[in-house]
Amino acid sequence: DGGITQSPKYLFRKEGQNVTLSCEQNLNHDAMYWYRQDPGQGLRLIYYSQIVNDFQKGDIAEGYSVSREKKESFPLTVTSAQKNPTAFYLCASTGTVENTYEQYFGPGTRLTVT
Amino acid sequence: AQSVTQLDSQVPVFEEAPVELRCNYSSSVSVYLFWYVQYPNQGLQLLLKYLSGSTLVKGINGFEAEFNKSQTSFHLRKPSVHISDTAEYFCAVTRNFNKFYFGSGTKLNVKP
Numbered sequence: 001d002g003g004i005t006q007s008p009k010y011l012f013r014k015e016g017q018n019v020t021l022s023c024e025q026n027l028n029h030d031a032m033y034w035y036r037q038d039p040g041q042g043l044r045l046i047y048y049s050q051i052v053n054d055f056q057k058g059d060i061a062e063g064y065s066v067s068r069e070k071k072e073s074f075p076l077t078v079t080s081a082q083k084n085p086t087a088f089y090l091c092a093s094t095g096t097v098e099n100t101y102e103q104y105f106g107p108g109t110r111l112t113v114t
Numbered sequence: 115a116q117s118v119t120q121l122d123s124q125v126p127v128f129e130e131a132p133v134e135l136r137c138n139y140s141s142s143v144s145v146y147l148f149w150y151v152q153y154p155n156q157g158l159q160l161l162l163k164y165l166s167g168s169t170l171v172k173g174i175n176g177f178e179a180e181f182n183k184s185q186t187s188f189h190l191r192k193p194s195v196h197i198s199d200t201a202e203y204f205c206a207v208t209r210n211f212n213k214f215y216f217g218s219g220t221k222l223n224v225k226p
């Protein structure tokens with residue numbers, strides 16, 4: 001089955017450590033996204049990539065970094081510069097379904113930093 | 115840039131009652147509109163979308179939404195809710211499928 005895989009589901013880190021969240025898709029989608037979700041704030045865009053080896057900052061990119069070396073993979077690194085990293089992180093991709101676009105989401109990774 | 119407003123952060127409703135979840139957007143250009151559902155600790159699942167054509171859109175699980183261009187609204191409705199509809203619902207908008215903008219979400223709590 002095609003879909004988006006995020007691992008791990010739960011991640012715990014100590015303050016000051018960088019951590020990388022994995023996102024893999026086998027939908028053959030060109031565009032991939034990272035969102036951060038906090039209670040009552042909806043989804044906020046961190047980074048997005050429309051094509052391999054290219055990506056753009058979203059609304060809250062500070063303290064995060066990404067890479068897009070392969071079409072299937074879009075890992076997100078939460079650096080120690082991110083002041084409040086504890087959140088639920090969602091990866092998504094966009095592609096065509098019956099000649100229309102849809103955005104698909106992974107199951108998410110809940111990151112807790114103490 | 116577009117913005118999306120979901121006025122109700124929480125909506126309590128009894129089982130088998132009708133429900134409406136409100137969504138308003140701001141944009142000076144044509145947009146595409148979506149409703150997603152999220153169950154606890156899961157990703158988002160598409161309920162329905164408006165791209166063009168009929169302003170009444172039917173989705174999965176008996177939900178429907180009506181696009182109202184003059185009022186810039188895209189309210190979600192269901193005539194009779196079930197306990198299993200308890201979840202958080204997000205409205206989203208995009209102009210060109212490059213960036214999507216999401217509302218802050220509405221938690222639907224269906225009571226027996």
